[in-house]
Amino acid sequence: MGTEAMQERTEKNAGSVVGPVILLGAPGAGKGTQAQRISEHFGIPQISTGDTLRDHIRRKTPLGNQARDQMEHGQLVADQVVCEMVAERITRPDCERGFILDGFPRTLKQAQWLDRHLAQKHMFETDQGCRKQPIVIQLTVEYNDLLRRLTGRRTCPTCGRIYNANTSQKPLVEGVCDLDGSVLVIRNDDCEEVIVERLKNYEAQTLPLVSYYEMRKRLHAVNGSASRLDAITAEACKAIEHGDCV
Ligand code: AMP
Numbered sequence: 001m002g003t004e005a006m007q008e009r010t011e012k013n014a015g016s017v018v019g020p021v022i023l024l025g026a027p028g029a030g031k032g033t034q035a036q037r038i039s040e041h042f043g044i045p046q047i048s049t050g051d052t053l054r055d056h057i058r059r060k061t062p063l064g065n066q067a068r069d070q071m072e073h074g075q076l077v078a079d080q081v082v083c084e085m086v087a088e089r090i091t092r093p094d095c096e097r098g099f100i101l102d103g104f105p106r107t108l109k110q111a112q113w114l115d116r117h118l119a120q121k122h123m124f125e126t127d128q129g130c131r132k133q134p135i136v137i138q139l140t141v142e143y144n145d146l147l148r149r150l151t152g153r154r155t156c157p158t159c160g161r162i163y164n165a166n167t168s169q170k171p172l173v174e175g176v177c178d179l180d181g182s183v184l185v186i187r188n189d190d191c192e193e194v195i196v197e198r199l200k201n202y203e204a205q206t207l208p209l210v211s212y213y214e215m216r217k218r219l220h221a222v223n224g225s226a227s228r229l230d231a232i233t234a235e236a237c238k239a240i241e242h243g244d245c246v
């Protein structure tokens with residue numbers, strides 16, 4: 001999608017209720033990158049449980065100290081901890097029109113909790129009792145591609161923008177953020193040993209969510225190849241715009 005078309009659509013979407021959007025995909029599938037783009041398009045916040053947890057670790061909060069060990073070893077943090085984090089975040093006023101969950105849910109328990117929570121809190125319910133259900137965008141990427149992307153991933157510590165030394169998403173100057181000049185960093189858990197563990201855990205714990213959402217007719221699978229950056233955003237935005245009410 002061209003910048004002008006994006007701009008026009010962004011303005012068109014400024015006031016409408018978008019509802020909950022879930023980005024589902026393996027580590028390295030491009031959830032963070034697409035979440036940033038979709039967030040700008042609809043003007044709704046991106047909620048990344050991984051970013052929030054990393055922030056807790058940096059600030060050495062009790063939650064951060066509790067989660068650090070699991071994250072460093074590529075294990076998932078306890079369901080209750082992340083569910084409470086999300087529950088608090090989505091009550092904030094900026095989530096009124098909708099939000100994008102990037103990296104949540106990651107287990108069946110989390111998905112079931114989210115459905116229950118949205119229903120109990122009557123979130124995104126109209127006067128007619130119709131409710132916007134989560135739209136799930138699944139980014140599909142082959143295993144070897146995921147490995148290549150994860151080993152090349154670089155993040156800006158200032159603005160959060162994601163780059164990749166192994167794809168066309170390179171910064172203009174190696175190792176430096178295009179937007180603010182910060183030195184790009186490699187995530188602690190983007191080392192090969194931990195990457196393999198994260199991908200294993202994804203298959204065991206998160207992949208079952210594909211059939212969970214498929215059965216509920218909420219899943220939109222999108223080919224997540226790196227060369228399709230704009231096409232992925234356009235397909236995802238279209239699916240979100242056409243999301244049903246139940
Ligand atoms: P991410 O930035 O999404 O790749 O997440 C980094 C790490 O944070 C994961 O490997 C997990 O240890 C932890 N994490 C993030 N989101 C969740 C979640 N929904 N459930 C459990 N652990 C999570």
Ligand code: ZN
Pocket residue numbers: 156157158159160161177178179180181182
């Ligand atoms: Zn930056």
